[in-house]
Amino acid sequence: GNSVTQMEGPVTLSEEAFLTINCTYTATGYPSLFWYVQYPGEGLQLLLKATKADDKGSNKGFEATYRKETTSFHLEKGSVQVSDSAVYFCALTRSGGYNKLIFGAGTRLAVHP
Amino acid sequence: KAGVTQTPRYLIKTRGQQVTLSCSPISGHRSVSWYQQTPGQGLQFLFEYFSETQRNKGNFPGRFSGRQFSNSRSEMNVSTLELGDSALYLCASSLGLAGVQVVGELFFGEGSRLTVL
Numbered sequence: 001g002n003s004v005t006q007m008e009g010p011v012t013l014s015e016e017a018f019l020t021i022n023c024t025y026t027a028t029g030y031p032s033l034f035w036y037v038q039y040p041g042e043g044l045q046l047l048l049k050a051t052k053a054d055d056k057g058s059n060k061g062f063e064a065t066y067r068k069e070t071t072s073f074h075l076e077k078g079s080v081q082v083s084d085s086a087v088y089f090c091a092l093t094r095s096g097g098y099n100k101l102i103f104g105a106g107t108r109l110a111v112h113p
Numbered sequence: 114k115a116g117v118t119q120t121p122r123y124l125i126k127t128r129g130q131q132v133t134l135s136c137s138p139i140s141g142h143r144s145v146s147w148y149q150q151t152p153g154q155g156l157q158f159l160f161e162y163f164s165e166t167q168r169n170k171g172n173f174p175g176r177f178s179g180r181q182f183s184n185s186r187s188e189m190n191v192s193t194l195e196l197g198d199s200a201l202y203l204c205a206s207s208l209g210l211a212g213v214q215v216v217g218e219l220f221f222g223e224g225s226r227l228t229v230l
Contacts (some may be wrong), residue, residue, distance in 0.1 A: 032217050043203065043221040044116070071229055091157065093217035098205055099146045100169045103156040 006104035020074040023090035031092040117222035131192040138206030145187040150201040
């Protein structure tokens with residue numbers, strides 16, 4: 001079946017450090033891939049998306065590239081800020097799956113000054 | 114533009130009772146999806162409604178049901194509550210039209226936190 005696997009957290013970084021959160025997926029067909037973020041006390045927000053192989057999604061300094069050959073969609077940011085502290089979820093929706101998102105377990109990021 | 118509004122935000126019920134949660138989507142959005150978030154199981158899809166029709170359903174028992182009204186507002190109901198139903202229930206809306214908006218690009222509410230005692 002379709003699934004998403006994320007690296008376990010928490011990830012603890014100092015401000016301005018480089019961030020990578022690994023995400024791999026299993027899916028039939030050609031899924032769309034997403035990163036959602038949940039800030040403390042808030043609902044989920046779409047961070048970035050990619051709909052086909054080799055697409056790069058980017059937003060707020062975060063980037064992720066849809067790698068079909070490695071079935072991966074790793075999240076990266078060159079210099080994190082304290083305000084990036086949140087839980088990050090990798091997700092997919094399979095082609096024809098409408099808005100049925102399959103989420104990874106989430107990775108908590110804590111950034112310290 | 115107002116976001117997705119969920120009510121109530123917090124509620125406490127006892128085992129065996131039923132609960133109804135409400136969701137008002139962003140104006141113009143015709144798709145409403147519901148998700149359950151728990152520490153153990155993470156985020157799990159419950160169902161999606163589009164133009165008053167359920168077009169997708171997750172693997173939850175029949176105690177979980179939903180509906181959508183002509184103004185796109187949606188409700189979900191859980192009957193015969195169990196302790197394991199304690200969770201944050203998230204509603205998300207989208208235009209729901211492939212080709213107009215990326216499928217899976219959802220706008221989430223802040224959730225309704227249900228505690229079952």
